[in-house]
Amino acid sequence: EVQLLESGGGLVQPGGSLRLSCTASGFTFSTFAMNWVRQAPGKGLEWVSSFSGSGNHIVYADSVKGRFTISRDNSKSTLYLQMNSLRANDTARYYCVKADYYDGSGYYFDYWGQGALVTVSS
Amino acid sequence: DIQMTQSPSSLSASVGDKITITCRASQSISRHLNWFQQKPGKAPKLLIYGASTLQSGVASRFSGSGSATDFTLIISSLQPEDFATYYCQQGYTTPTFGQGTKVEIK
Numbered sequence: 001e002v003q004l005l006e007s008g009g010g011l012v013q014p015g016g017s018l019r020l021s022c023t024a025s026g027f028t029f030s031t032f033a034m035n036w037v038r039q040a041p042g043k044g045l046e047w048v049s050s051f052s053g054s055g056n057h058i059v060y061a062d063s064v065k066g067r068f069t070i071s072r073d074n075s076k077s078t079l080y081l082q083m084n085s086l087r088a089n090d091t092a093r094y095y096c097v098k099a100d101y102y103d104g105s106g107y108y109f110d111y112w113g114q115g116a117l118v119t120v121s122s
Numbered sequence: 123d124i125q126m127t128q129s130p131s132s133l134s135a136s137v138g139d140k141i142t143i144t145c146r147a148s149q150s151i152s153r154h155l156n157w158f159q160q161k162p163g164k165a166p167k168l169l170i171y172g173a174s175t176l177q178s179g180v181a182s183r184f185s186g187s188g189s190a191t192d193f194t195l196i197i198s199s200l201q202p203e204d205f206a207t208y209y210c211q212q213g214y215t216t217p218t219f220g221q222g223t224k225v226e227i228k
Contacts, residue, residue, distance in 0.1 A: 035217075037217075044209065044219055044220075044221050044222045045158075045160075045166065045209055045211070045219040045222075046219070047216065047217040047218065047219070050216075050217075059216055061216070062123075095165055095166075102171060102172050102175065103172065105154075106152075106153070106154045106171065106172050106213050106214075107154070107213035107214075107217070108156045108168065108171040108172070108211075108213050109156070109158075109166075109168060109211070109217075110168050110171075110177070111168075112165035112166055112167075113165065114164075114165055115165060
Protein backbone atom coordinates (compact mmCIF):
# COMPACT_ATOMS: atom_id res chain seq x y z
CA GLU A 1 0.00 0.00 0.00
CA VAL A 2 1.37 3.41 -1.00
CA GLN A 3 1.74 5.79 1.94
CA LEU A 4 3.01 9.36 2.01
CA LEU A 5 3.53 11.00 5.40
CA GLU A 6 4.32 14.70 5.63
CA SER A 7 5.91 16.39 8.61
CA GLY A 8 7.48 19.71 9.52
CA GLY A 9 4.53 22.05 9.25
CA GLY A 10 3.79 24.74 11.78
CA LEU A 11 3.56 28.44 12.53
CA VAL A 12 6.32 30.71 11.23
CA GLN A 13 6.73 34.48 11.05
CA PRO A 14 6.83 36.32 7.72
CA GLY A 15 10.35 36.15 6.31
CA GLY A 16 11.06 32.93 8.18
CA SER A 17 11.95 29.44 7.00
CA LEU A 18 10.53 25.96 7.34
CA ARG A 19 11.42 22.55 5.95
CA LEU A 20 8.79 19.97 5.10
CA SER A 21 9.54 16.27 4.82
CA CYS A 22 7.57 13.49 3.18
CA THR A 23 8.40 9.88 3.95
CA ALA A 24 7.17 7.42 1.34
CA SER A 25 6.51 3.70 1.49
CA GLY A 26 4.82 1.01 -0.56
CA PHE A 27 6.56 1.73 -3.86
CA THR A 28 10.05 2.11 -5.35
CA PHE A 29 10.54 5.76 -4.42
CA SER A 30 13.54 6.41 -6.68
CA THR A 31 11.58 5.44 -9.78
CA PHE A 32 8.84 8.04 -9.58
CA ALA A 33 8.56 11.80 -9.87
CA MET A 34 7.40 13.49 -6.66
CA ASN A 35 5.61 16.77 -6.20
CA TRP A 36 4.41 19.31 -3.70
CA VAL A 37 0.90 20.73 -4.17
CA ARG A 38 -0.61 23.28 -1.79
CA GLN A 39 -4.05 24.47 -0.86
CA ALA A 40 -4.70 27.73 0.96
CA PRO A 41 -7.56 27.64 3.48
CA GLY A 42 -10.88 27.47 1.61
CA LYS A 43 -9.16 27.75 -1.77
CA GLY A 44 -8.26 25.50 -4.68
CA LEU A 45 -5.20 23.43 -5.49
CA GLU A 46 -1.89 24.93 -6.62
CA TRP A 47 1.03 22.87 -7.85
CA VAL A 48 4.28 24.05 -6.22
CA SER A 49 7.22 21.94 -7.42
CA SER A 50 8.26 18.62 -8.89
CA PHE A 51 11.39 16.47 -8.83
CA SER A 52 11.81 13.78 -11.45
CA GLY A 53 12.38 10.17 -10.51
CA SER A 54 15.40 9.76 -12.72
CA GLY A 55 17.97 12.43 -13.32
CA ASN A 56 17.63 15.78 -11.64
CA HIS A 57 14.82 17.52 -13.46
CA ILE A 58 13.31 20.06 -11.08
CA VAL A 59 10.54 22.56 -11.78
CA TYR A 60 8.96 25.28 -9.65
CA ALA A 61 5.84 27.39 -9.84
CA ASP A 62 6.64 31.04 -10.49
CA SER A 63 5.07 31.94 -7.14
CA VAL A 64 7.80 30.10 -5.19
CA LYS A 65 10.78 30.20 -7.56
CA GLY A 66 13.90 31.48 -5.82
CA ARG A 67 12.40 30.97 -2.34
CA PHE A 68 11.58 27.25 -2.18
CA THR A 69 13.91 24.31 -2.85
CA ILE A 70 12.75 20.76 -3.49
CA SER A 71 15.07 17.84 -2.86
CA ARG A 72 14.92 14.11 -2.33
CA ASP A 73 16.93 11.40 -0.61
CA ASN A 74 16.18 8.16 -2.41
CA SER A 75 18.11 6.13 0.19
CA LYS A 76 15.59 7.32 2.78
CA SER A 77 12.53 7.41 0.46
CA THR A 78 12.05 10.99 1.55
CA LEU A 79 11.07 14.17 -0.27
CA TYR A 80 11.80 17.62 1.14
CA LEU A 81 10.66 21.18 0.60
CA GLN A 82 12.85 23.93 2.03
CA MET A 83 10.78 27.11 2.25
CA ASN A 84 12.57 30.44 2.79
CA SER A 85 11.39 34.06 2.82
CA LEU A 86 7.91 32.90 3.69
CA ARG A 87 4.97 35.21 3.08
CA ALA A 88 1.45 35.33 4.48
CA ASN A 89 0.09 34.05 1.17
CA ASP A 90 2.22 30.91 1.49
CA THR A 91 -0.16 29.84 4.26
CA ALA A 92 -1.61 26.54 3.08
CA ARG A 93 -1.76 22.82 3.55
CA TYR A 94 1.13 21.30 1.62
CA TYR A 95 0.54 17.90 0.07
CA CYS A 96 3.25 15.45 -0.95
CA VAL A 97 2.12 13.83 -4.19
CA LYS A 98 3.44 10.87 -6.17
CA ALA A 99 3.20 11.14 -9.95
CA ASP A 100 3.13 8.64 -12.75
CA TYR A 101 3.00 8.66 -16.53
CA TYR A 102 0.56 7.10 -18.97
CA ASP A 103 1.01 6.61 -22.69
CA GLY A 104 4.64 7.62 -22.21
CA SER A 105 3.92 11.31 -21.86
CA GLY A 106 0.79 12.11 -19.86
CA TYR A 107 1.46 13.05 -16.24
CA TYR A 108 -0.91 12.50 -13.35
CA PHE A 109 -0.95 12.58 -9.56
CA ASP A 110 -1.98 9.16 -8.30
CA TYR A 111 -1.25 9.22 -4.56
CA TRP A 112 -1.48 12.08 -2.06
CA GLY A 113 -0.39 12.43 1.54
CA GLN A 114 -2.70 13.98 4.13
CA GLY A 115 -0.78 17.23 4.06
CA ALA A 116 1.19 19.45 6.42
CA LEU A 117 -0.27 22.79 7.49
CA VAL A 118 2.00 25.81 7.17
CA THR A 119 0.82 29.07 8.72
CA VAL A 120 2.78 32.25 8.06
CA SER A 121 1.75 34.93 10.52
CA SER A 122 3.20 37.37 13.02
CA ASP B 123 0.98 28.67 -18.07
CA ILE B 124 -2.09 26.86 -19.35
CA GLN B 125 -5.24 28.14 -17.64
CA MET B 126 -7.98 25.68 -16.72
CA THR B 127 -11.56 26.91 -16.32
CA GLN B 128 -14.26 24.75 -14.79
CA SER B 129 -17.98 25.26 -14.93
CA PRO B 130 -20.12 25.53 -13.02
CA SER B 131 -18.32 26.69 -9.86
CA SER B 132 -21.02 24.96 -7.83
CA LEU B 133 -24.16 22.98 -8.37
CA SER B 134 -26.98 21.52 -6.32
CA ALA B 135 -28.26 18.07 -7.16
CA SER B 136 -30.18 15.16 -5.70
CA VAL B 137 -29.21 11.56 -5.15
CA GLY B 138 -29.73 9.70 -8.41
CA ASP B 139 -29.23 12.74 -10.64
CA LYS B 140 -26.86 12.74 -13.58
CA ILE B 141 -24.44 15.66 -13.37
CA THR B 142 -21.94 17.10 -15.81
CA ILE B 143 -18.90 19.24 -15.01
CA THR B 144 -16.90 20.85 -17.79
CA CYS B 145 -13.28 21.93 -17.93
CA ARG B 146 -11.76 24.12 -20.63
CA ALA B 147 -8.05 24.60 -21.28
CA SER B 148 -6.62 27.88 -22.60
CA GLN B 149 -4.75 25.91 -25.28
CA SER B 150 -4.77 22.37 -26.59
CA ILE B 151 -3.62 19.76 -24.07
CA SER B 152 -4.38 16.73 -26.23
CA ARG B 153 -5.98 14.26 -23.78
CA HIS B 154 -3.71 15.11 -20.84
CA LEU B 155 -6.53 15.94 -18.46
CA ASN B 156 -7.11 14.45 -15.02
CA TRP B 157 -10.02 14.69 -12.58
CA PHE B 158 -9.90 14.67 -8.78
CA GLN B 159 -12.49 14.49 -6.01
CA GLN B 160 -11.88 16.19 -2.68
CA LYS B 161 -14.01 15.88 0.44
CA PRO B 162 -13.73 18.34 3.35
CA GLY B 163 -10.62 17.78 5.44
CA LYS B 164 -9.29 15.12 3.09
CA ALA B 165 -6.64 14.94 0.40
CA PRO B 166 -7.74 14.93 -3.23
CA LYS B 167 -8.41 11.54 -4.79
CA LEU B 168 -7.64 10.71 -8.43
CA LEU B 169 -10.76 9.69 -10.35
CA ILE B 170 -9.82 9.81 -14.03
CA TYR B 171 -6.59 10.31 -15.95
CA GLY B 172 -5.87 10.74 -19.63
CA ALA B 173 -9.31 12.35 -20.05
CA SER B 174 -11.22 9.06 -19.86
CA THR B 175 -9.32 6.30 -18.03
CA LEU B 176 -10.90 5.39 -14.72
CA GLN B 177 -8.41 5.04 -11.88
CA SER B 178 -8.40 1.60 -10.28
CA GLY B 179 -11.08 1.27 -7.61
CA VAL B 180 -13.17 4.23 -8.77
CA ALA B 181 -16.89 3.57 -9.29
CA SER B 182 -18.04 3.12 -12.87
CA ARG B 183 -20.69 5.85 -12.50
CA PHE B 184 -17.82 8.29 -13.06
CA SER B 185 -16.78 8.90 -16.65
CA GLY B 186 -14.69 11.42 -18.52
CA SER B 187 -14.43 12.53 -22.10
CA GLY B 188 -12.95 15.21 -24.31
CA SER B 189 -9.77 16.26 -26.06
CA ALA B 190 -7.82 19.34 -27.07
CA THR B 191 -9.43 22.14 -25.01
CA ASP B 192 -12.83 20.83 -23.88
CA PHE B 193 -13.42 18.09 -21.34
CA THR B 194 -16.30 16.66 -19.35
CA LEU B 195 -16.74 14.72 -16.12
CA ILE B 196 -20.06 12.92 -15.77
CA ILE B 197 -21.49 11.23 -12.71
CA SER B 198 -24.30 9.08 -14.07
CA SER B 199 -26.25 8.59 -10.84
CA LEU B 200 -25.17 10.75 -7.94
CA GLN B 201 -24.63 8.90 -4.67
CA PRO B 202 -24.49 10.39 -1.14
CA GLU B 203 -20.71 9.89 -1.00
CA ASP B 204 -20.24 11.91 -4.22
CA PHE B 205 -21.04 15.26 -2.63
CA ALA B 206 -17.61 16.88 -2.77
CA THR B 207 -15.50 19.33 -4.74
CA TYR B 208 -14.14 18.23 -8.12
CA TYR B 209 -11.00 19.57 -9.79
CA CYS B 210 -9.61 19.14 -13.27
CA GLN B 211 -5.85 19.29 -13.85
CA GLN B 212 -3.80 19.38 -17.02
CA GLY B 213 -0.74 17.15 -17.24
CA TYR B 214 0.50 18.46 -20.60
CA THR B 215 2.96 21.01 -19.24
CA THR B 216 3.75 22.26 -15.73
CA PRO B 217 0.58 21.21 -13.92
CA THR B 218 -2.33 23.57 -13.41
CA PHE B 219 -5.71 22.96 -11.82
CA GLY B 220 -9.18 24.26 -12.46
CA GLN B 221 -10.75 26.35 -9.71
CA GLY B 222 -13.02 23.52 -8.58
CA THR B 223 -16.70 22.61 -8.76
CA LYS B 224 -18.54 22.09 -5.50
CA VAL B 225 -21.36 19.55 -5.71
CA GLU B 226 -23.92 20.08 -2.97
CA ILE B 227 -27.09 18.36 -1.89
CA LYS B 228 -30.30 19.94 -3.17
